Amino acid sequence: MCLTAHWVDSDWILQKRIINFRQVANHKGETIGRCVESWLLEWGIEKIFTLTADNASSNNTAIEELKRKTKRWKHIILDNEFLHVRCCAHILNLVVRDGLDEEVCSITRTRNAVRYVRSSPARLLSFQKCVEKEKLETKKNLCLDVETRWNSTYLMLEITEKYEKAFVRMGEDDSKYASYFDGSSDNKDPPSDYDWLKARIFVKFLKIFYQVTLKFSGSLYVTSNIFFHEIVEIHANLSNLMSSGDMLLSRMAERMKLKFEKYWENYKNINFLLYIAVVLDPRFKLRYVQFCFSQLYDNRKCTEMIMYVETALNKLFANYEQEHSKEQGNFNHSDVQDKNVVGCENSTTMAAKFLEQMREDDQQDSKSDLYIIDDLEIIEELAGEFVCLNLDEDLDG
Structure with a gap:
């Protein structure tokens, strides 16, 4: 069995390394799960977010075994809820x-x-x-x-x-x-x-x-x-x-x-991180995902899928905010407004008012909505000048 690690280094370059290539005793899911856990421990790897495997039933069992064994590791996110990615x-x-x-x-x-x-x-x-x-x-x-x-x-x-x-x-x-x-x-x-x-x-x-x-x-x-x-x-x-x-x-x-x-059709087969990756892309956001769902599914299924995506996004954001607030203090809403909305405060257009209202909404909602507000960049350009949102500063508090 081959285990390959993928990560982004400090220079934002994607890295890939084969870290293990070994024979396993059998193809039982429990055996595979234990092997992967032991290899991660050997390498001292504590930060794992996803694990991609093919669609074999034994791999489903292996992932569940790995989830159970590693869910209490220090850097695990949301008890490994998003660990399994099917190839x-x-x-x-x-x-x-x-x-x-x-x-x-x-x-x-x-x-x-x-x-x-x-x-x-x-x-x-x-x-x-x-x-x-x-x-x-x-x-x-x-x-x-x-x-x-x-x-x-x-x-x-x-x-x-x-x-x-x-x-x-x-x-x-x-x-x-x-x-x-x-x-x-x-x-x-x-x-x-x-x-x-x-x-x-x-x-x-x-x-x-x-x-x-x-x-x-x-x-x-x-x-x-x-x-x-x-x-x-x-x-x-x-x-x-x-x-x-x-x-x-x-x-x-x-x-x-x-x-x-x-x-x-089975939403359980899909890791919702793959949808969230599109939501976080400022060229597409949630509106594009919703449109595509409407092409793939009926109205009931489309609404259901959007709800699942929003729930997953909010879970991840809440976890991120909680972890970073421990080290960097609570989010200062007024500071972010002063630093990142320059050029909008004097505008009297409806677009500027909308942006101001959006910033005044509930703390958690206002930050997570930066990723899903429809046509945010276009609206900000209409407000008078382009506003560069420093999401790193927003999220770090």
């Missing part, structure tokens, strides 16, 4: 594989055609002659996929479908190719016109998930803030494909969308 790339993998399983025969026939060409230099030479006869311009080399890795299946299909005419020509000109697909065993038929049509549709679908998976798998940049945007993008793309005039494309999009929604 988004792994979830997408499950969704895609489930969808492809229903079309395995077409993919297998295409795979067998590629396997034949790549099995010997003579066969590859015969195929290249067919490519020349068909005057195909693509220069990419055929690649064989790993059947259990859908991303490699996407790469195989993305290249192979461009050579459809060459494979058809090979069936006409190469007797050995024709005899190889003699139909004597399962899926030993060559790809049909319908299979090639499906291959092109698969490429359209898989490209959506492939590009998102690449973003989720990045290790040189923070990924928590892109999760929500990419999930919404997938949903929108599938909805657009469902509206396609191509019945086959539309049906496949509908099936994939149902599988996609089946997972994301």
Whole structure:
């Protein structure tokens, strides 16, 4: 089992290190949880916020074991309420594989055609002659996929479908190719016109998930803030494909969308920090999250999800304020107003009045709302001049 640590250093640079790579006695959740705890203790790591693992049931048990063992550590936040992050790339993998399983025969026939060409230099030479006869311009080399890795299946299909005419020509000109697909065993038929049509549709679908998976798998940049945007993008793309005039494309999009929604409908599967990361982004805030929820869910579910996000944000803020007030004293509302709202006090516009009222609200609400007030920057510009909110000073008190 591999344990990798991610953190932001004092220069605000994202760091990543593999801190343990060891064999575990078994795959039971309790065993995995105890191992992770012991490794953290060995390294003297006391500050853990989240732990990302794939969607295996044993990992759920492992996380619960780790929560129980570490919840009383000094620097643990809210008793590890937000510890468990399910690997988004792994979830997408499950969704895609489930969808492809229903079309395995077409993919297998295409795979067998590629396997034949790549099995010997003579066969590859015969195929290249067919490519020349068909005057195909693509220069990419055929690649064989790993059947259990859908991303490699996407790469195989993305290249192979461009050579459809060459494979058809090979069936006409190469007797050995024709005899190889003699139909004597399962899926030993060559790809049909319908299979090639499906291959092109698969490429359209898989490209959506492939590009998102690449973003989720990045290790040189923070990924928590892109999760929500990419999930919404997938949903929108599938909805657009469902509206396609191509019945086959539309049906496949509908099936994939149902599988996609089946997972994301359960709010317990999602760590709400991934939503809060968007709320804290001044370009989007809560209004954007609420809009996206309205596209993903019905009204009741949308309202429920917004409530969960706000509750999680308020919990985190209250915890942050409590911890920092112990060292730095209580928050001085008037000091922050003097330092950070320069330029608004003399304005008579409604925007300025709104800002003044917002600052005069309840102490906790006024500070946490800095993150979720809709169009705050735009409102402040309308008030007369741009106001730079020093959130660090606000939060430190």
